[in-house]
Amino acid sequence: xxxxxxxxxxxxxxxxxxxxxxxxxxxxxxxxxxxxxxxxxxxxxxxxxxxxxxxxxxxxxxxxxxxxxxxxxxxxxxxxxxxxxxxxxxxxxxxxxxxxxxxxxxxxxxxxxxxxxxxxxxxxxxxxxxxxxxxxxxxxxxxxxxxxxxxxxxxxxxxxxxxxxxxxxxxxxxxxxxxxxxxxxxxxxxxxxxxxxxxxxxxxxxxxxxxxxxxxxxxxxxxxxxxxxxxxxxxxxxxxxxxxxxxxxxxxxxxxx
Ligand code: CAA
Numbered sequence: 300x301x302x303x304x305x306x307x308x309x310x311x312x313x314x315x316x317x318x319x320x321x322x323x324x325x326x327x328x329x330x331x332x333x334x335x336x337x338x339x340x341x342x343x344x345x346x347x348x349x350x351x352x353x354x355x356x357x358x359x360x361x362x363x364x365x366x367x368x369x370x371x372x373x374x375x376x377x378x379x380x381x382x383x384x385x386x387x388x389x390x391x392x393x394x395x396x397x398x399x400x401x402x403x404x405x406x407x408x409x410x411x412x413x414x415x416x417x418x419x420x421x422x423x424x425x426x427x428x429x430x431x432x433x434x435x436x437x438x439x440x441x442x443x444x445x446x447x448x449x450x451x452x453x454x455x456x457x458x459x460x461x462x463x464x465x466x467x468x469x470x471x472x473x474x475x476x477x478x479x480x481x482x483x484x485x486x487x488x489x490x491x492x493x494x495x496x497x498x499x500x501x502x503x504x505x506x507x508x509x510x511x512x513x514x515x516x517x518x519x520x521x522x523x524x525x526x527x528x529x530x531x532x533x534x535x536x537x538x539x540x541x542x543x544x545x546x547x548x549x550x551x552x553x554x555x556x
């Protein structure tokens with residue numbers, strides 16, 4: 300279980316490395332990602348960062364459902380906030396971050412990709428916000444960032460149904476900038492990172508902030524409300540059933556109360 304950081308010249312590659320759980324984020328993994336991005340901030344020689352997942356199956360299959368399954372409301376809120384801190388560490392890194400999405404990017408995995416400046420994907424990538432099927436709303440920024448990226452109608456459809464989106468559709472709806480054969484993804488990500496890294500570093504850092512300002516204006520209030528509703532979902536019969544069903548490998552059965 301790890302987050303690997305490899306710095307080579309002006310580029311850094313951060314790899315989510317927890318393949319036994321399809322790179323899902325438990326508390327320890329969240330802290331490691333935060334730590335990795337905080338330390339990259341100090342590496343002024345790094346001009347662009349690539350974030351990817353280990354193995355050929357997943358970028359990240361979301362927040363760790365085993366860890367979330369028995370959380371209380373208060374603990375759910377804390378877990379949500381830790382995810383927000385992680386997404387923010389990526390989003391506010393002065394250097395641009397490219398998500399090289401090499402497989403499943405579901406729930407918190409999709410939300411982490413959304414916190415990156417640019418997303419490219421392998422033809423095996425699958426995106427989605429399946430949280431409502433687990434009895435919780437998305438909680439790490441997906442309701443705000445996906446909506447801004449693909450528009451409210453499509454975001455509502457994806458978030459309210461939990462439908463998965465394959466790479467070709469992700470490209471069509473603007474969730475990713477480009478799709479490549481799996482074995483070319485990292486080379487293409489490196490090319491893109493190099494094209495950024497050759498530019499004026501202060502100009503790039505400033506431009507990254509300005510692009511974010513263009514669409515992030517009122518995001519703060521939405522993120523805070525998202526966090527409150529995410530926390531409130533924990534301890535409910537709906538959340539317990541949704542997550543227990545996943546762990547038991549059976550479909551969830553939700554009642555009305
Ligand atoms: N949390 C914990 N463990 C996970 C996981 C997750 N999010 N996703 C996968 N795993 C584990 C599985 O439990 C399994 O472990 P075991 O071998 O010990 O049983 C292992 O990874 C391999 O997964 P599968 O056997 O399920 O592999 P598959 O090929 O049949 O299915 C998948 C792959 C479709 C990605 C499926 O694993 C899946 O649906 N995962 C959950 C995706 C999900 O719902 N993510 C959202 C989580 S909620 C969230 O992220 C909240 C938020 O907003 C922050």
